Amino acid sequence: MMDQKERHRRHLAQLKARMESDPDFKERFLKRRRANETARRRANPEKAKAKGKQGRERYRERMAADPELAEEQRKKARERAKDRRQNDLEFKERTNRLTRENRKENPEKFSKWHSDYKTSHPMAARDAVRKWKYGITTEEWEAMFDAQGRVCKICGINHPRSPRGWHTDHVLDENGKVVVRGILCAHCNTSLKSYLTPALLRKMANYVEARGLVESAS
Numbered sequence: 663m664m665d666q667k668e669r670h671r672r673h674l675a676q677l678k679a680r681m682e683s684d685p686d687f688k689e690r691f692l693k694r695r696r697a698n699e700t701a702r703r704r705a706n707p708e709k710a711k712a713k714g715k716q717g718r719e720r721y722r723e724r725m726a727a728d729p730e731l732a733e734e735q736r737k738k739a740r741e742r743a744k745d746r747r748q749n750d751l752e753f754k755e756r757t758n759r760l761t762r763e764n765r766k767e768n769p770e771k772f773s774k775w776h777s778d779y780k781t782s783h784p785m786a787a788r789d790a791v792r793k794w795k796y797g798i799t800t801e802e803w804e805a806m807f808d809a810q811g812r813v814c815k816i817c818g819i820n821h822p823r824s825p826r827g828w829h830t831d832h833v834l835d836e837n838g839k840v841v842v843r844g845i846l847c848a849h850c851n852t853s854l855k856s857y858l859t860p861a862l863l864r865k866m867a868n869y870v871e872a873r874g875l876v877e878s879a880s
């Protein structure tokens with residue numbers, strides 16, 4: 663004698679086997695199941711809503727009880743979203759648009775999020791600004807600084823002469839692209855004005871020399 667549970671289990675096993683061996687059947691079956699689900703939801707939206715809410719609450723409880731699993735789930739979700747953004751242009755544009763609209767509607771929320779993020783990820787924020795302003799990653803910046811001996815590229819001093827750190831000297835090339843020329847101390851960078859052509863700088867050096875003015879203490 664087969665009880666109901668056993669019959670159900672056998673039915674599921676048969677269904678699974680057929681789906682595995684017959685992709686057409688699998689597609690038809692899933693399509694039908696989705697259609698049934700949609701019809702059920704339309705027929706009784708209140709019930710569907712309640713069921714959805716119940717499911718979300720159960721999930722939330724499970725995650726609250728197991729922080730490790732919750733972190734794992736969050737990580738998986740981030741990876742799925744990242745993957746999809748890379749492979750699905752339409753999805754990427756849609757999420758970008760939604761984020762833009764959301765930001766317009768809740769500016770305080772976004773600025774709070776941004777300042778919280780800067781506090782919790784000081785390095786990431788600095789890296790992002792560096793990439794945005796100078797077009798180079800932190801690794802590239804470090805490699806450049808190593809190559810110039812980790813001193814000012816003009817005067818050779820080994821500290822930045824500013825509590826705010828080293829200056830990244832950059833100019834625009836003929837295409838309007840940012841090019842980093844070197845890493846300088848605060849004095850050298852702020853003295854280097856855009857109107858100072860090499861010819862003018864040489865004349866200035868001659869002038870200072872001819873007038874007998876020696877360097878002021880650095």
Ligand SMILES: [Zn+2]
Binds near residue numbers: 814816846849850
């Ligand atoms: Zn310098």
